[in-house]
Amino acid sequence: MLSLYDCEFSENCYKVRLFLSILGQEHQLIPVELFPGREHQQAHFRAINPLAKVPVLEDNGLILRDSQAILVYLACKYAPKGKWYPLEEASRIARVQMWLSFANDLNETISSVRRQVQVFGKDENVAPKCKAARELLAVMEEHMWFAEKAGHFWLCAGDHPTVADLACFPHVMLSDEAGISLIDYPALRRWTDRVKGINGFTAMPGIFSLTSS
Ligand SMILES: N[C@@H](CCC(=O)N[C@@H](CS)C(=O)NCC(=O)O)C(=O)O
Incomplete structure (x- = not known):
């Protein structure tokens, strides 16, 4: 199961949610309270992303940060080959x-x-x-x-x-x-x-x- 460390108001998290929705890919959201809780600065989250930013995607033990990298990963792993991340040229x-x-x-x-x-x-x-x-x-x-x-x-x-x-x-x-x-x-x-x-x-x-x- 894919897990997305997510904040509802974050545009970077949203682009990942959007792609997961387009792909119809099952996933769970793990909310991270940026404000006012500043949960992303806490040790348990820094252990997942030392840069203290969302989104983070976890896929079967693989942990990925950076929304752009996550989109590329999802496109290569879960979309029909080359459709969203064309590789032919x-x-x-x-x-x-x-x-x-x-x-x-x-x-x-x-x-x-x-x-x-x-x-x-x-x-x-x-x-x-x-x-x-x-x-x-x-x-x-x-x-x-x-x-x-x-x-x-x-x-x-x-x-x-x-x-x-x-x-x-x-x-x-x-x-x-x-x-x-x-x-x-x-x-x-x-x-x-x-x-x-x-x-x-x-x-x-x-x-x-x-x-x-
Ligand atoms: N390059 C990163 C940027 C991520 C980013 O800026 N995340 C914001 C939320 S949209 C964040 O976690 N900010 C917390 C902070 O900077 O303290 C990406 O594309 O994922």
Whole structure:
């Protein structure tokens, strides 16, 4: 049985829950109270992840941290071969990796601001991260705009979405909660709607399914 150390409000945990839901993969959630309990800082959790962060996935004794790494693992182990993590072409693998790394940049800008705003209330230190976040969104918007013009609908060209789409999706979707509106990013809004249309899509607080939004 897969176990996910999880926090309901975490975008990084959500992307793993989303993929598990899409795959229809049975799992159990082990809640970790980040705030106010700071359970992730306690010795029992640090023994599982010395970096003191969620998500962590446990699969039959194997312990994995980092949401991007977990998505890749799930795609390679539990999805039909190459469907979510295409392995047939070096350039395609590299492009997926590029956007997985980009998801981490989104986490450290948009989602870091979101956590600051939600948990501690806004302070003057968020401005540089907001600026960096807008620059990242502009890069993504331009990429997706040209992709659509070329007839592609996912971050990495191809008929099927990849783990890269799932990795970036929650950070973009929750940018409102960091005080960054998606109004200026129409191609990204069309892309987020496409992700919401994937079979097995599931919601989280702040991210609604197409029918209820
Ligand atoms: N690169 C990691 C980042 C994980 C991360 O930032 N997790 C947040 C919750 S969304 C966390 O545990 N924060 C606790 C802390 O930093 O004290 C991933 O993608 O899983």
